[in-house]
Amino acid sequence: MASARDRILDAFEEVLLTEGERAATLDAVASRAGVSKGGLIYHFPSKDLLAHGLCERLTALAAEDAERMRASSEGPARYYIRSSRYLGTPFDRAFVGVARLHQGGVAEAVETIRTIERQWLEILATALHDDDAAHAIKLMGDGLYFQAVYGAGEFAATGGTTPQGDDDLDALLRVVDKIVG
Amino acid sequence: MASARDRILDAFEEVLLTEGERAATLDAVASRAGVSKGGLIYHFPSKDLLAHGLCERLTALAAEDAERMRASSEGPARYYIRSSRYLGTPFDRAFVGVARLHQGGVAEAVETIRTIERQWLEILATALHDDDAAHAIKLMGDGLYFQAVYGAGEFAATGGTTPQGDDDLDALLRVVDKIVG
DNA sequence: GTCTATATTGTGATAGAC
DNA sequence: GTCTATCACAATATAGAC
Structure with a gap:
């Protein structure tokens, strides 16, 4: 069974994703x-430390993801676009949760996201040997995360304005190949 | 002189951008x-109506922007990427403000942003006659806005991880041409 | 380790003077 | 149209029992 600590972080994520930062009070999280x-x-012991716990979780998951990205057989660029879609993975949930936390004035949340973004860009630039292409692809991934942050959970409702289906993903990957090639 | 109503909305934006949604209390806005x-x-008369006022302002500014985008001499795609960078224009400020509002649980904020995004995609797809390219470019713009939301105002501090300078913009526009061409 | 109080502060909103 | 109270409630945090 998951530790109480982990279950609390899960509940924190859940409330952040489905009801937003404002609703993620200690009462709501404890209840969930x-x-x-x-x-x-x-x-x-404090709400700041709860936020800190979620940031730590995200940082750990991001390190694993970066490793998978570097080792990906189809190359980091394709892997990055594929994994930037919101699919409800533990990483996705932690990322959107921390993104929503930012608005609560938690400075650590911005710093955590920024560090992860820097890492992604570095991996892309190293693999592609083309800073401009790396920037462009990084932006596309950011765009997908933008959609996730503004669409995940309860807020999602009626499908987004960006490609999330398999057909759309294939089309997106073709554009990636075009940028890289 | 600007109406009191407008000055209050300006102050609301200012606090949202520099201190975040949590800090944008009625007291803080009134004081500013x-x-x-x-x-x-x-x-x-209520905080919801204050948020509504900012959403209305953004919607009006977005309509003007869409018109400029359609009429742009360099084409909507280049215009869109150029204008998606955060430059502190009234539109930028309203957009980031409303984006931050979303986290406060204001449903109207998400709907407002979603409508604007839909409009952008439609303009791009119509002009490019290529849905895949339109999607990809739209995502790059979203990525730039993602950076803006997570970097504007007080949170900006130490420069982002994405191209914002003139050189970087030129490189980005070359990638756009590559996608479109 | 987990619980039930309770204290304290901050926030949105009302009432009514000027 | 703008102000000064003041209220009601929600949220974080503390203290201490079990």
């Missing part, structure tokens, strides 16, 4: 995690 | 606008 507020506070 | 809370409430 199935513990009392006091129980939550035992694991995360 | 140079009026009392009661004075603010006279113009915007």
Whole structure:
């Protein structure tokens, strides 16, 4: 069974994704995690530390993802676009959660995202030997994350304005090849 | 002189951009606008209506921008990438403000942004006669806005990870030409 | 480790004077 | 149209029992 700490972070993500940052109060998170507020506070003595916990989780998941990106058989560019779509993976959820946290005034959230973005760009530039192409592809990935942050969870509802289906992904990957080639 | 209503909306934007959604309380906005809370409430009887006012402002500015985009001499694709960079224009400020509002649980904010995005995609697809290229370029613009939302105002500080300078813009526009051509 | 109070502050909103 | 109170409530955090 997952540790209470992890279950609380899961609940925090869940509320952030489905109801937004404003609704992610200690009460709401504790309730969703199935513990009392006091129980939550035992694991995360302050709300800042709860946010810090989610940032740490995201950073760890990002390191694993960067490794997969570097080692990808189809190349980092294609891997990056493929994985930038919102598919509800643990990484996706943590990323969107931290992105939403930013608005709460948590400075660490911006710094965490910025560090991850820097890493992606570096991997792309190294693999492609073309800074301009790397920038362009990085922007496309950011665009996909933009859609995720403004569409994931409850807010998603009626499908986005960007390609998320398999056909659209193939078309997008062809554009990537065109930029790279 | 700008109407009190406009000055309050300006102040609302300013606080949203520099301190985040959480800090954009009625007190903070009133103080920044140079009026009392009661004075603010006279113009915007509730916080939802204040948010509504900013969404309306953004929608109006977006309509003007869409017109310029359609009429652009260099074509909508280049215009779109050029204007998606954060340059602190009234449109940029309203857009980032509304984007930050979203996290506050204001449903109208998401809907407003989604409508604008749909419009952009439509203009691009119509002009390029190539849905895949339109999608890709739209994503690059979203990426630039992503950077803006996570970098504008006080949070900007140390320069982003994406091209914002003139050299980088030129490189980006070359990639756009490559996608379109 | 988890719980039930409770204290404290901040926030949105109302009422009514000027 | 703008102001000064003031209210009601929600949110973080503390204290201490079990």
